[in-house]
Amino acid sequence: MGSWVGPLFRRVYVANVQTTPWLYEFFYAMLWRHRWFATAAKSTLAAWAGRRLATEVERFDPDLILSTYPLGSAGLSWLRRHRLLPVPVGAWVSDFAPHPFWLYRDLDATFVMHPAALPAAELAEPGIAARATVPTVERRYYPGDPQLERPELGLPADRFVVLVTCGAYAFGAVTEAVDALLAAAGPIQVVVACGRNERLRAALRARGLPAERLLPLGWVADTAPLVRAADLVVTNAGGATSLEALATGRPVVMFRPIAAHGAANAALMGLSGLSETCSTAAQLTALVSARAAAGGSGGAESTAVKEYLDGHDAALDLPALAASAPPAPPPAIASGQIRPVRRAWPLRPPDSFFLHVQTRSITQQVGAVITAEPEPGAAPLTADVLVERIAAALPVLTTLRRRVVPRGGWLRPGWVVDPAIRVADHVHEVVAADDAEQAAALDRFWSEPVSLRRPPWQLLVVRRAGDSGSAGCTLAFKMHHAIGDGLSLIGTLDRILETPGRRTPRRRGAPSPRSRTLKGMAFQASRVVRGMWELGTNAGAPRHPLNRELTANRRGVVTVPLPTEQVRAAARRHRARSSEVLLGVLAEALHRAGVADGAAPDRLRTMLPVAMASASGARTAGNQTGVVSVDLPVGPMTVTERIQRIRGDLHRRMDLGEPHAAAFVMRALGMFPAPVHAWMSQRVYNSQFFNMIASYIPGPLQQRRIAGHRLTAVYPVVALAEGVPLGIGIMRYAGVTGVCVLYDESLRGIAGPLATALRSAFADALAQGR
Structure with missing residues (x-):
């Protein structure tokens, strides 16, 4: 915000x-008397908050959202109305009496603190999905015996302890409350939690009363023991302080409630039998004197509090919210055309970029080829098994339910979440008699474009004929590049797979405010400017016979496994990163396969995606990578020379900020209307600027499993571009570094030799080095 x-x-x-x-x-x-005023005020704040929350929601990629603040609820309501926010959204009202700023009918659930608050919620926002709950406070606020807490806090066991707490700022009639309590009859100790109000604390300490009569406290980090130690809690707002007191089973008295929400909270709590309200000092003195004489018994009020706390299990609230179904988007097809959805969530500029550069012959889809081996006693890994597994994950995996839609006019395309997805339509199975049939099945799979009339992803299972579960199988997964990049792909697969003992990666939100200093922004700007200069002065790729018009959706894949430990050993020998060594091996393999024969240039400009620092390892959607171009030397030289040349070129371009400049350009293009964005994207994403595409993904080190099968290797598949018929994906996973060559049908003659050359070039790289 x-x-x-x-x-x-x-x-x-x-x-x-x-x-x-x-x-x-x-x-x-x-807000209560004039609906037009409430509507206008809420709508204005909602539009402001919603636009700012959109970036955070997109970055975090949540499965469920729970608001605990009115401004957050307003923004989420706006996102639901204007962006079709597709995940379950709820609000937790921390005031006992909800007011109109808390309440929005567009949310799937609004949790109020008592059944008595439900009529007020319905009156303020007709049609709201309100549910009654109990104080959802931290676990440390639980009922207990005051006498067990007092020794640790240094409070006397033989006095009637009254805790005065009025929130972090301790404003309101606190001194008046203290005076009234000190005037009460009986052995009473008044403990005042002054919070951050040091002026109040100093004034109370200046009275010079002994601690057993008056104990002013400053900021207390953990108030739960203090609340449990009290016989009575006096407050004035009915917000979090009252809820914490109720959760511990302590009687609550409201003294001269503060204006507006404080008075409303006090009235509703009194109506519910959970507290008493004292409007004057004399009333408070009389009530506390009577309570102290009765030995602290709360009578009917204590019974009401116990029944209130025992009447609802708050642990069921979030599962109920997660099970709610967000509103369904319009149907995908109308009169044979994909129907525009103006309220769809806009694709980020880097995501819509890949829709714009797609052509009839080149589908922008990324994915992976995965080999799996069964564990002892495992049943065969079939399409039916995977359908069941994916269907179970769908409620918390919106990536696989996203459908790309136009938004009409000059607006960027968007996406909606399809509630009617049939997983069986996306998962297919092929039985292959031998390696040749398996290779043909994979080639067909990567030749067919994913459909944009439904969530654009597919999964293929290739099993061997006669397999009873003892043989392994191959999986192929692909999704449209507009949904996400290679890291999103890995994040999506990781949500489906099993890894015993693995903790769920923590998702990161926005960078901390410290990273947004003027100095930091100036550094980022200078890096972008240097990178832009590099891109502008060294942008063109050499004209190479490798580049050609692609055959319409006819592709082939070849996979090459390399031992990860040997890759690391080669990197140590060459004093380079694993990615730099593998790019050198790739350049050597291209040389051996004859790519640079004849009059061909001795370098290939290669586009290499680079993960940006802000990317979260747990994300499952979105393209959050920059791009750096590197010239692969494919002329005659040793493997060591190639690695060192690539290393120097790559470091120079990275230091100049080329990836950040490229990411800036991708975002800046999205500022233009969609037709202009499409035109400019198509002009920069072709063989004029790069000869081939390569991608290196540092995947998970721990082996994954699914349905009793170990995934032994992952080979990432990149997308091709106009005039660029060759793409190389490399991924380090567990003990295997998988290299996948995706090629156009016109390069089928060099695919086999290139795979062979990759193996021999890697062996030489392992043997050479300093």
Whole structure:
């Protein structure tokens, strides 16, 4: 929302409550009395918050969203209306009495703190999906015996302890409450949690009363033991403090509630039998004197609190929210055409880029070829088994339910989540008699484009004829590049696969405010400028006979496994990274396969995607990579010379900021209307700027499993481009580094020799080095 939002809102809130409570009360009353005012105010804030939340939602890629703040609820409501936010969205109302700013009917569930709050929620927002719950506080707030907590806190066991706590700022009639409590009859100790209000604490300490009568405290990090140690809790707002007290089973008294929401909370809590309200000091003195004389018994109020806490299991709230179905998007097809959905979530510019550069003969799809071996006693890995596994993961894996749609006019394309997806339509099985049939099945799979009339992904299972489960199988998975890049692909597969003992990767949100300093932004800007200069002065690729017009959707794949430990050993010998060694091996293999024969240039400009620092390893969608170009030397020289040349060229371009400049260009192109964006994308993504594509993905080191089968190797498949018939994907996974060659049908004659040359070139690279 911006680093200034939090401090500003807190300052406005404190000023309203302390200085102009009448203005706060007026605004609150206007929200209830005039629906047009509430609608206008909520809509304005929702549009502002929603646009800023969109970036965070896109970056985090959530399965479920729960708001705990009215501004967040407003923004999520806007995203649901204007972007068809596809995941379950709920709001947790931390005030006992909900007010209109908390309530939005577009959310799937709004949790209020008591059944008595449901009519108020319906009145403020007709049609809202409101549900009653109990105080959803931290686990440390639980009922307990006050006498067990007091020794640790240094509180006397023989006194009636009254805790006065009025939130972090301790504003309101706190000193009046203290005076009234000190006037009460009986052995009473008044403990005041002053929070961050040091002025209040100093004033109370200046009274000079002994601690057994008056104990002013500063900021208390963990108030749960303090609340449990009290016989009575006095507060004035009915927000989080009251909910924490109720969760511990402590009686609550509201004294002179603060304006607006504080008064409403007190009224509803009193109506529910969970608290008493004292409007005057005399009332508070009399009530506490009576309670102290009765030995702390809360009577009917304590019974109501116990029934309230025992009447609902809050652990069921989130599963119920997760099971809710977001609104369905419009049907995919109308009159034979893909129907525009104006409210669809816009594709990010780097994602829509790959829709724009797709042609009839070149489908922009990425994926992987995966080999699997059964563990002892495992049943065959069939399409039916995988359909069941994927169907179980779909509720929390929106990537596989995303359908790309036009938004109409000059708007970028968008995506919606298809609620009616049939997994069986995306998973197919082929039985191959031998290696030749398996290779033909994989070639057909990569030749066929994924359909954009449904979520654009497919999975193929290739099993051997007569396999009863003892032989391994091969899986091929692909999805449209507009849905995500190689890292998104790995993240998607990882959500389906099994890894015993593996913890779910933590998703990262936005960078911390410290990374957004002027110095940091200046450094980023200078890096982009240097990279732009490099791109502008050294952009063209050499004209090479390798580049040609591609055959319409006729592709082939060849896979080459390399031992990861040997790859690392070669990297140590050459004092280079594994990726640099493998690019050198690739250049040597291209030389041996005859790519540079005759008058062909002795270098191949290769486009190499680079993961940006902001990319999260747990993401399952989106293209968040930059691009660096590197010249692969394919003329006569040793493998060591190739590796060192590539290493120097790559480091120079990375230091100049070429990946950041390329990422900036991808984002900047998206600022133009969709037709212009498409035209410019097609002009820069072709053989004029690069001769081939290569990608290196540092995949997971721990082996994955699915349905009793170990995945032994993963070979990433990259997408080709206009005039670029060759793409190389490399991925380090567990003990195998998989190399996959995707080629156009016109290069079938060199595919086999290139695979053979890769093996021999790697052997030489392992033997050479300094």
